[in-house]
Amino acid sequence: MLREAFEYLTTPCPPLARRYGYLAELVALGARHRRQRRSWAPHLAACRHFVADAAARAAPGGRAMVAGSGLLLEVPLAELAARFREVVLVDMLHARSVRRQARQFSNVQLVEWDVSGTLQALDAALARGGPLPPADRPPLLPGERFSFAISCNLLSQIPLLPLDAIERRAPAILDAERLTFAHALGHAHLEWLDRSADRAALFTDTESLWLRGGAIEEREDSLWGLELPAPDVQWLWDIAPAPEQDRRLDLRHSVGGWFDVRTVTAGVNLC
Structure with missing residues (x-):
């Protein structure tokens, strides 16, 4: 608890993101990673292998973007820094540990960016009492076009905290309207990713599985109604073995990776 409190108090963070x-x-x-290091190890290895494989399919040199860089648990930063002239780590904020890793590479840059493109508009809408803003495509990052971009487990995660804010501040908004908003955020992210780079890839959890003794008791869609084509690569993530999140049930995520986001945007359900 002391470590978490120190990190919370000392990590630079924009006020709105906080x-x-x-x-x-x-x-x-x-x-959670420190508690579940062993359970997460196969997932993190799969992520790093996928990112490296996806990057190898893009032309070397140029700029690379890692959207949702997080704590860099899933990112083979040294490999990316060696392959591309510049690597831009994009997230809402960057932990001190990430800043330390980035300083090891002269060609790695950190950018604080709202990849949803909607947080300020949502905050203003909630302050007015609604309605929810349109989930427009986020603006592209400034500078030279990226030759490679990777979205790291963002597609399922982008709506979560905005939806939490809607629940707290505008509980009267109907579930159907919230789902439409979440769906639109996901679709906007796919379009933004496609427009950002010559070659873009993504991986995301697609389904949550609740298990008891290895048997599935419940399935939950993680993609807010987006119907994506079959992934190029799939693996499982034992994200929360009991009693991490539930006393009796294990939580496992199905994860999919796509090497070319254009194959996703071409086949995604727009309804």
Whole structure:
């Protein structure tokens, strides 16, 4: 608890991101990883292998973007820094540990960016009492076009904290409207990723599985109604073995990776 409190108090964070819980989530992610290091190891290895494989399919040199860089648990930073002229780590905030790693490479840059593109508009809408803002495509990062981009487990996560804020501040908004908003955020992210780079890839959890003794008791869709084509690569993530999140049930995520986001945007359900 002391470590988490220190990280929360000393991590640089924009006020809006702090208020919406992004700093608390980042600190909690690090703590959960420390508790579940062994359970997470196969997933993190699969992520790093996928990112390296996806990057190898892009032309070397140029700029690379890692969207949702988080704590760099899933990112083979040294390999990316060796392959591309510049690597830009993009997230709402960057932990002190990430800043230390980035300083080891002269060509790695940190950018604080709202990849949802909607947080300020949502905050203003909630202050007015609604309605929810449109989930427009986020603006592209400034500078030279990226030759490679990777979205790290963002597609399922982008709506979570905005939806938490809606629940707290505008509980009268109907579930159907919230789901439409979440769906639109996911679709906007796919379009933003496609527009950002010559070659873009992504991985994301697609389904949550609740298990008792290895048997599935419940399945939950993680993609807010987006119907994606079959992934190029799939693996499982034992994210919260009991009693991490539930006293009796294990939580496992199905994860999918796509090497070319254009194959996703071409086949995604727009309904």
